[in-house]
Amino acid sequence: MESNKKYWKGLEELNNSPEFMEMNKSEFAEPLPIEEVLSGAGLSAKTPRRDFLKALGFGVGAVTLAACQKVPVHKSIPYLIKPEEVTPGVANFYTSSYNGQGILVKTREGRPIKIEGNPEDLIGGGSLSAQGQASVLDLYDVTRLQNPVLQKDESSWDAVDGFIKRELATVAASGKKIRIVSSTVHSPSTKAVIAAFTAKFPTTKQINYDAISYTGIIQANQNSFGKAVLPHYHFEKADVIVSFGADFLGTWISPVEYMRQWVSNRNNTSLQNKKMSRHVQFEAGMTMTGTNADTRIQIKPSEEGLAIINLYNAISGTTLPGSKQLSNKAADTAITLVAKELLAAKGRSLVVCGCNDVAMQVLVNAINSLLGSYGTTIDLDNPSYQYAGNDAEFVEFINEMKRGEVGAVFFMDANPAYNYFNAKDFTQALAKVPLKVSFSDRNDETSSLCDIIAAKNHYLETWGDDNIFAGYYTIVQPTINPVYNTRQAEQSLLIWTDNPVKDYYSFVKNNWETNILPQVGLTGQAGWETLLQNGVVKTAGAPVTAYTFNKDLNVIAQNIINRSNQLTASGANAVELLVYETVNMGDGRKANNPWLQELPEPVSKVTWDNFVAIAPKFAEKLGIKEGDVLKVSSGSHTVELPVLLQPGQAQGTISVALGYGRTLSGKVGTGVGKNAFPFFTFKNGTFQTAAPASISTTGDVYILAQTQTHHSYEGRNIIRETSFDKYLKDPSSANGRHEAEHKTYTLWPEYNRPEYNWVMAIDLNACTGCGACIVACNVENNIPVVGKDEVRRRREMHWIRIDRYYSFKEGNENVTEEREIDKLEDLDNVSVIHQPMLCQHCDHAPCETVCPVLATVHSSEGLNHMAYNRCVGTRYCANNCPYKVRRFNWFNYWNDSRFDNYLNNEHTQLVLNPDVTTRFRGVMEKCTMCIQRIQGGKLKAKIDQRALKDGEVKTACQQTCPTNAIIFGNVNDPDSVVSKALKSERTYYVLEELNTQPGVGYQVKVRNVNETLA
Structure with missing residues (x-):
């Protein structure tokens, strides 16, 4: 057990800053000011909180009327003719797809x-991303357009x-x-609809525009x-993964x-088979x-x-022109x-690069060819x-628009007025187009410039x-x-071309019955309904072949x-700027989702903002402190953004997240953060995400809403990790089981x-x-x-x-628990562990005794229960x-007028799960x-x-986890997956020395570390 290793949540905790020490003296989070108590006491609730079904009595006719009709298998059937499979109080699930990933909708x-996630889905296998989980809320967004817009005014279809x-006829x-x-x-x-539209109007061309581009990879493969x-x-076929x-x-x-x-070569099954992949990451932020x-x-x-050039040299045994050493000697090693x-x-390795530069991707192709990756870990x-x-x-x-050659433009799920790096150039060119149409669910930055939404x-x-x-x-x-009163974009295109198939449902069904279902042996109405029930099909794929790189x-x-x-970068305030996507915001299209x-954000733990990430040592050199606005x-x-001191950020660089700075996204997302898309550059035919920049302080200070240091464990050891080599020698090397077991005591009878x-x-x-x-x-x-301020x-x-x-x-300068932090360069070389933390449902729960x-x-089934009606908020x-x-x-978050921008409106309350009570103030x-x-x-x-079968009950967190990191079940069943997991030599319990007897066991983190690079 590595008892000398120190873990910390943030620099405040590492350095025991006065602000951090003062914050953690408080028994509770910030006290509720008396003026908030007084102002909140007289608020009238819009909705009775303890009976969600009464929400259906709201003035939300649009949503309830839509909900009262059944649509999944056939075209809409009025709910007044009650389908026999719909029973009040019982959930129904229907298959669908989110961005190409099979899902089940409850x-x-x-x-x-x-x-x-749909368990049959080949992408997630039943799991789903955070954005996929949150997408249901967008359905109830009251800032969505409720009617089409013609010349800035609501209109009819x-x-x-x-x-x-008429306008298309003129353009034609x-x-x-x-x-x-x-x-x-x-x-x-959709492609077939666009093809039909193009046949009707031969001057039509579809342009695929992705705010986050992968043109570099595609062009490099060409x-x-x-x-x-x-x-x-x-990645599951790779024993060694190197990512740039x-x-x-x-x-x-x-x-x-x-x-x-990735996790298939690093989880319990893989470790028990004495196998673990190795993953090396080169990056700035x-x-x-x-x-x-x-x-x-x-x-x-x-x-x-340069690093990719050096890697090619080392693998090929040649030296490309211009090769040179890197400033970071550790990188060369x-x-x-x-x-x-x-x-x-060789043949079980993979090198990937996130840069959108064609030349760098071509060189990565050459490396993968030398390693025999094509046909194994890479499928072209x-x-x-x-x-x-x-x-x-x-x-x-854009140049065509500038020259006046474009008579009509249609935007489908594209918002270049926000996410194109030179938005001014785009908007000026767009003004020269006679007919501008946007297929959008809201009046966003691009739609606002169009004649028709x-x-x-x-x-x-x-x-x-x-x-x-x-094939999928x-x-x-x-x-x-x-x-x-909205309509699918495809439906509109069919209508505008006078297509003989008048509705998109029939178009989709005909396309499948003609072109796709026969490939998997499904025909007729029975085949169509089988598809709707399963949600996914897989046709036979093409044979995978190897490719040899032989270019100069x-x-x-x-x-x-x-x-x-x-x-x-050169100069006193010069830096290298890198813009990047975050897991939660992506390219910004989901900015209005609270x-x-x-x-x-997974690394910084910042919410409701983007920021400038900078290395602590580099910040000290420039006289910059956390929270300073740069x-x-x-x-x-x-742009002006607050500073976040980020351990592991490369010296001389800064990083800024994309997806923020929306000006027309809705009540939630408008005005949150600053737009970093204008930092893109267009070089050698692709959009690039890195650029030289300069920074200067403004004198302002801005406090980020960061969650990471809100709770303290007072330096107790709650993280356990080991190396793969040590694990092979002793599987229990880091979980403490080789030490004396913690004694357990009880003051109560056992049940x-x-x-x-x-x-x-x-x-x-x-x-x-x-x-x-x-x-x-x-x-x-x-x-x-609760919002940023809360x-x-x-x-x-x-x-x-x-x-x-x-x-x-x-081995980093023999860092120990007692060592003072006197060299900021230590913060350049840190490792990170993520630990899910939830109620541990302790058998000796400290909360219950007080x-x-x-x-x-x-409960009699080992769970720690809450009776909300009893709670008086002590x-x-x-x-x-x-x-x-x-x-x-602290507040009635669901129906306090102060939270109207988040989830408190009459439509979004319809997304509430009626099986779960909404909690009220003081509980x-x-x-x-x-x-x-x-x-x-x-x-x-x-x-x-x-x-009850094992695996029949899954918690929400378990069900969505893409890596199956969370396992839940009945430990009384010796054959249950959770029983077997908890018997692992890697299992330990957080703070078990306190005799809380938690019901959540953790498996030790194992890293496949090369000691020379550690």
Whole structure:
């Protein structure tokens, strides 16, 4: 057990800053000021909180009418003719698809209230991302358009259709170009609709425009192998993974899929087979993937290409022109060692790069070819269709508009007025186009510039399909009728072209019955209904072949050197700037979703803002402190953002997150953070995410809403980790079991649990920190959003949190628990562990002994229960909980007018789970292990007159986890998955020395560390 290793949540805790020490003197979170008590006491509630079903009596006719019709299998049937499978109080599930990933949509009385992954889905296997979990809330967003817009005013569809048909006829007669600008379309039926539109108007061209571009990879594959495709990567087949800035566990291409693949070589099964992959990450800013890597090396964006050149040299035994050493000597050493490991794992290795530069991606292709990765870990024959954007095509489209060649433009799920780096150039060019139409659900930055906004449906209101990679298809079917007077974009295109198929449902069905279902042996109505029930189909894939790289690399190397020189910063305040995506905000299209805004970013734990991440040592050199507002300038763009001191950030660099700074997103997202898309540059035919910049202080100070240091364990040892080598020698090397067992005492009689004893196991080796479990818990358990100011006051309500801990790398100047932090460069080389923390459901629960009204009690099945009606809000339980997992309702968050921007409106309350009570002001709440799911599973088993099966009940956090890091079940069943997991030699219990006897066991973190690089 590595008892000398120190872990800390943030620099405040590491350095025991006066502010941190003062904050943790308080018994509770910030006291409720008396003026807030007085002002809140007289508030009238819009909705009775303790009986959600009364919400259906609201003046929300649009939603309730939509909910009262059944749509999934056939076209809409009025709910007045009650379908026999719909029973009040019983949930129905329907298959659909979210961004190409198969999902199950849970509905209650016709209202979608929860989304789960489809177990048959090849991407997630039943799991789902945070954004996927949160997407159900967008259906009830009151800022969605309720009618189409014609010339800035609400209108009817008849008026819009007539106007556009006349304008299209005029454009066709003029011979001018028609452009459909869309984010990547991977729906076969949508492509067919666009093809039909193009046949009607031959000057039409579709332009795929992705705010986050992968053109560099696609073009590199065209240059290298004559295949302009995005590969389908297989991390599960790689024993050695080397990534240069590719956040493949967080945001890069297909993170849910890659997380499942990556963890398959690192979980309990793999370790028991004495096998574990090795993952090395080279990057400038700390990403979620970097925090999970076995070894992480900091390199500047300007040196990323140089590092790839050096890796190619080490693997090939040649020397490309312009090769030189890196400024970070550790990176040079790492390149040499990594090259040997990659060659030793030839055919079972994978090198990926997150940069969008074609030359760098070509060189990565050359490396993977030398390693025999094509045909094994990289599949070019069954490619991914997730991103097909062509950056140069979009830039040329702007030039076409400038020249007056474009007569009409249609925007489908594209918002370049916000996310194109030169928005002014775009808007000025767009003004020259006679007909501008946007298919959008709101009046966003681009839609506001258009003549027509053809208000589109939410995806849960639509028919459709997806083909996310070759041979894999998913179906999209509506689970509710359109809430507002909206229409699918495809339906509009069919109408405007006078297509003989008048409705999109029939178009999709005909397309499947003609082109797809026969490939999998399904025909007719029976085949169609089988598809709707299963949700996914897989056709036979193409044979996977190897590809050999034989191009001249001298010019490629020179292009990389040129790019490096362009990025190199010089001057006292000069820095290298890198912009990046976050797991919660992505490219910003979900900015109006409060669940995602309040989801702590996995690395920084910041909510409701973006910031400037900078290394502590570099900040001290420049005289910058955390919270200082910096002016960041690059090219012609300048923003002012607060500083976050980020351990692991490369010296001389800063990072800024994308997806913020929306000006027209809705009540929630407008004005949150600053827009970093203008920092993009267009170089060598692609959009680049790194640029030289300068920074200067403004004199202002801004406090970020950061959750990480809201709770303290007073230096107790709650994290356990070991290396793979030590694990092979002694599997219990880090869990403390080789030490004396902690003695247990009890003051109460013991009770038997003959049938059920519910417990949980959490594998720290599998948890990546993605936060999907947090959002899933929010949705399932009606957890309110409190907003930025309340988070600053330490009042966030999440029942499960993902704690992020830093530690110094092994052997880093013999860092011990007592060592003073006197060298800031130590903070450049830190390792990170993510630990989910929720109510531990202790057998000797400290909260239960201090509650004066027995509001929190222990059940006969091993769970710690809360009786909300008894709770009088003393908060003694929160003070006595060593895990700090209990949450106090400072306000009536669901119907206090101060929270109208978040979840408090008459439509969003319809997403509430009626099986879970909404808690009221003055009441304590915490994780229940989804007791409503347990009771539902037991009831179903009782009705079926059988025993409850293992795995039949899953908590919301467990069900959505892409890596199966969370396992829940009945420990009384020796064959249950959770029983076997808790018998692992890696199992330990947090703070078990306090004799709380927690019901959640953790498995020790294992890193496959090369001691030379540690």
